[in-house]
Amino acid sequence: MNLNINGLDELDLQILDILIKDSRTPFLEIARKCHVSGGTIHVRMKKMEDMGIIKGTKLMIDNSKLGYDVTCFMGIYLDKAASYPNVLESLNNIKEIVELHYTTGEYSIFMKVICKNISDLQDLLLNKIQAIEGIQRTDTLISLSQPIDRNIEL
Incomplete structure (x- = not known):
């Protein structure tokens, strides 16, 4: 993965990659996979929402x-x-x-x-x-x- 894409670092991209595969992954599980605290995940998610990268959640219906x-x-x-x-x-x-x-x-x-x-x-x-x-x-x-x-x- 490239470092510092549009203000995102390796950890941000790793978080996004996990969420793309399963958007319902709990923050604590993401933190465990990324070897950081749950608080860090929360802060990073908020940053990406503020940047407009994450635009909320969406219910997928058949x-x-x-x-x-x-x-x-x-x-x-x-x-x-x-x-x-x-x-x-x-x-x-x-x-x-x-x-x-x-x-x-x-x-x-x-x-x-x-x-x-x-x-x-x-x-x-x-x-x-x-x-x-x-x-x-x-x-x-x-x-x-x-x-x-x-x-x-x-």
Whole structure:
């Protein structure tokens, strides 16, 4: 591992590496693995939160077990770049959109959408997304499986 990456030292990176593998690892177990005190871990975690490196915790849910069986990715073509703020505001109110990126390349916006079924996806496309002023057209890719889902390793 590199030393002093963005103000982080070897211990900070070691802590992050442990948490990336299992974010529920107790501070005392991290301290034991790093050969430091629990207080040191607490101080380091607070420092990384203050720096914006750690942005809280996130509950991971298996959406299919809640009846959401369709995951897809959608590319959006805007009629003009100036439409982006208004389109973003409208898209932000659609609960099925779980991730959104303003991008370079073919699409202006690329997003991840989760729906209960294909019928709901069709309704979402026709009545919610494609009805937004400023959206010229969309491309939809349906995910068949997600064999990799991880954070970057340090």
